[in-house]
Amino acid sequence: MLGEDSVGSFTEITNWDDVSPAHREERDKLKAVLPRFDLFETEQDAPGSEIPPRPAKGTANKAASKSTEPKLTRPSGEAQNWKVTFQDDYENRSEPGARYTTARGHEDSWTVVDGVLVGKQTKDDHGAVIRTELDFDDVDIQFDFRFNGGKSFNLVIDDANEPSVHAGHVCRVSVFQKSLRISDDKTGSMNLEVRKQRQNKNLPAMQAEALRKLLARTQSSATIDIQPAAWHTLRVRIRGDIMKAFLDGQMVTNRRSPGFAHPTKTKFGFTVNGQSIEFDNLHVRQLK
Structure with a gap:
């Protein structure tokens, strides 16, 4: 039985709501086993990451709260x-600088303090938005x-x-x-x-149930x-129609969904809700 992230000649299951509980149980067992054999996907800085060690920054609190620097290994296989x-x-x-743009009216929502990008929500009706243009x-x-x-x-793409x-x-x-x-x-x-259906408060029951299943298939x-005032590391990988998220070196969730494979992504960035959230040591990698 193939899991969501498997590739093979068997018929792909795209809607797990339509299969039996036994099939879903087998899928979950397989998904629990597979990650241990996928070191490139589960290591924080895998072979070939080309990401330099995180430097110690100016403030004592920041330097003390950062995790031990990972050691980088030589590239091998697909990783390179x-x-x-x-x-x-x-x-x-x-200031964030020329590579970044903020949403209109959000110019005062983003600053750089002691080598850290700081986002604070300044509008009641929307979080603080910042984006970087990049084709990927x-x-x-x-x-x-x-x-x-x-x-x-x-993190919005x-x-x-x-x-x-x-x-x-x-x-x-x-x-x-x-x-x-x-x-x-x-x-x-x-x-x-x-989105139109989501905003419809009078959506008929059958459509509402179909909407719930659709959202479940496209989210994970x-x-x-998350410890307040402590630094954490998030790594997000999109390869084809699969997105994976790693928190502090451990994969926490993944999902296969067709929209992830959209081929012409043009920008990415952050939207912050509340006061405040800080970001640092941003690295973006693409396939050569």
């Missing part, structure tokens, strides 16, 4: 095909973050030219102190037709434990 195409340690400035398809995004009063943040979704949103990772969720926005919650959640 990934190359860093964007990185930022936010040093030597007080498959991608590996890694960064450090710290909750310092904020409620949650999203967009295609500014995609007309089928709200605001170009293709996919995202949503991080709360006790949960993490990955979402295929293109075929899920931000698809214009789906995990329980986590």
Whole structure:
């Protein structure tokens, strides 16, 4: 029996709601076993990551709260095909800089303090938005973050030219102190037709149930434990139609969904809800 992330000649199961409980139980057992054989996907800085060790920064609190630096090994196999195409340690400035854009009216939501990007929500009706333009398809995004009063943040990936979704949103990772969720926005919650149904408070029961199943197929959640004022590391990898999320070196959730394979992603960035959340040591890798 093949799991969601398996590749083979067997018929692929795309809707697990339609199979028997026994099939889902076998899938879950297989998914629990497979990660131990996938070292590149589960190591924090796997062979060929080309990501340098995280430097100690200026403030004592920050340096003390960071985890031990990982050792990098020599590239081997598929890993060496990934190359860093964007990185930022936010040093030597007080503003995000020319590579970043904020949503209109959010200019005062983002600053750089002591080599750290700081986001604070300044509008009641929307979180603080910042984006970086970069053309990519498959991608590996890694960064450090710290909750310092904020409620949650999203790592959002967009295609500014995609007309089928709200605001170009293709996919995202949503991080709360006790949960993490990955979402295929293109075929899920931000698809214009789906979004219209989500906003309809009088949606008929059958349509509401179909909507619930659709959202379940395009999202995956995990329980986590984010310590306020402590630094954590998030790594997000998209390869084809599979997204995986790693927190502090451990894979916490993954999902196969068609929207992840959207080939023309044009920007990525953060949306912060509350006051405030900090980011550092951003690295983006793409296949060569």
